[in-house]
Amino acid sequence: MALNGKIAVVTGAGLGIGKAITEILLRNGAKVVLLDVNETAGKSLKEALDKQYGQERTLFLNCDVESEEQIKAAFQKTVETFGGIDILCNNAGILNENEWERSISINLVGVIKVTYLALEHMNKLTGGRGGVIVNTASLAGLGPLLSCPVYTATKHGVIGFTRAMAAASAASGYGIRFNALCPTFVQTDLFSAILDRLGQFSHLADATQKYIDTGVLNVSQVAECLLKLVTDETNNGEALMVKTDMRKYVTFPTITQ
Numbered sequence: 001m002a003l004n005g006k007i008a009v010v011t012g013a014g015l016g017i018g019k020a021i022t023e024i025l026l027r028n029g030a031k032v033v034l035l036d037v038n039e040t041a042g043k044s045l046k047e048a049l050d051k052q053y054g055q056e057r058t059l060f061l062n063c064d065v066e067s068e069e070q071i072k073a074a075f076q077k078t079v080e081t082f083g084g085i086d087i088l089c090n091n092a093g094i095l096n097e098n099e100w101e102r103s104i105s106i107n108l109v110g111v112i113k114v115t116y117l118a119l120e121h122m123n124k125l126t127g128g129r130g131g132v133i134v135n136t137a138s139l140a141g142l143g144p145l146l147s148c149p150v151y152t153a154t155k156h157g158v159i160g161f162t163r164a165m166a167a168a169s170a171a172s173g174y175g176i177r178f179n180a181l182c183p184t185f186v187q188t189d190l191f192s193a194i195l196d197r198l199g200q201f202s203h204l205a206d207a208t209q210k211y212i213d214t215g216v217l218n219v220s221q222v223a224e225c226l227l228k229l230v231t232d233e234t235n236n237g238e239a240l241m242v243k244t245d246m247r248k249y250v251t252f253p254t255i256t257q
């Protein structure tokens with residue numbers, strides 16, 4: 001998929017991995033709608049991007065992925081402004097074992113809500129032009145992160161949802177590819193704040209450090225892998241594992257093996 005003229009929506013675009021995803025999509029020719037609950041971060045990034053790319057290439061909308069109403073309004077505004085949606089990056093997420101229900105609501109339910117509402121605009125069977133949806137999961141979606149069991153569960157759910165949607169889309173003719181991005185630790189605000197977010201598992205901070213010692217990515221390294229999942233049209237139903245020393249498409253058990 002060439003990105004020139006394509007319309008992308010990125011959730012959690014204001015900071016961290018979402019900001020890097022936004023920037024790499026812009027660099028490669030897409031127009032990007034930035035959705036974030038953090039209005040300050042979103043407006044600040046929009047201001048900076050306007051100077052670099054012009055005001056017409058981006059749109060910032062304050063949107064909480066927990067709110068169906070706000071998501072609907074954001075997609076309506078996106079279609080009114082740019083004419084459609086080709087790429088969706090479900091990136092917004094939190095890590096907070098103290099607020100585990102909210103973690104589920106944002107990391108998993110939010111991905112499902114945004115995906116289902118985007119289908120109304122992207123699905124070829126309902127007048128859309130197809131495209132690609134990439135969900136930011138995590139290495140914790142492939143194996144347990146012992147100090148964050150609910151976060152681990154949300155990311156396992158994101159990968160399962162992504163792979164099932166990829167199969168459903170292919171079998172139904174939606175014209176939409178679905179892929180999951182599974183990075184290890186990445187230097188962002190989420191990562192920096194984790195010692196206060198482990199809740200009843202705070203005693204496992206030292207054990208967690210042993211995982212962290214395997215390496216920490218920068219956001220640009222993650223964005224490069226996102227670009228691959230978006231542009232390589234052979235990628236559907238993939239979970240791309242990203243570590244500091246390797247990238248690998250994960251293989252999963254199948255019903256016949």
Ligand SMILES: NC(=O)c1ccc[n+]([C@@H]2O[C@H](COP(=O)([O-])OP(=O)(O)OC[C@H]3O[C@@H](n4cnc5c(N)ncnc54)[C@H](O)[C@@H]3O)[C@@H](O)[C@H]2O)c1
Pocket residue numbers: 011012013014015016017018035036037038041063064065066091092093094095106136137138139182183184185186187188189190191
């Ligand atoms: N940092 C890591 O180590 C790491 C590793 C693998 C995967 N991830 C995942 O990457 C994604 C981005 O994380 P990050 O590290 O860039 O975090 P971050 O905290 O730096 O940025 C997350 C962004 O999402 C926004 N956001 C949070 N809740 C939201 C909501 N309800 N609605 C809309 N926007 C919301 C925040 O305002 C923020 O701008 C998350 O899904 C996270 O689970 C992070």
Ligand SMILES: CCCCC[C@H](O)/C=C/C=C\C=C\C=C\[C@@H](O)[C@@H](O)CCCC(=O)O
Pocket residue numbers: 095137138139140142143144145183184185186191194208211
């Ligand atoms: C404490 C910071 C949390 C950041 C959250 C972010 O999503 C990063 C998670 C990073 C690592 C998770 C590691 C899990 C590792 C093991 O369970 C391992 O079995 C994973 C399986 C994949 C593999 O290494 O082959």
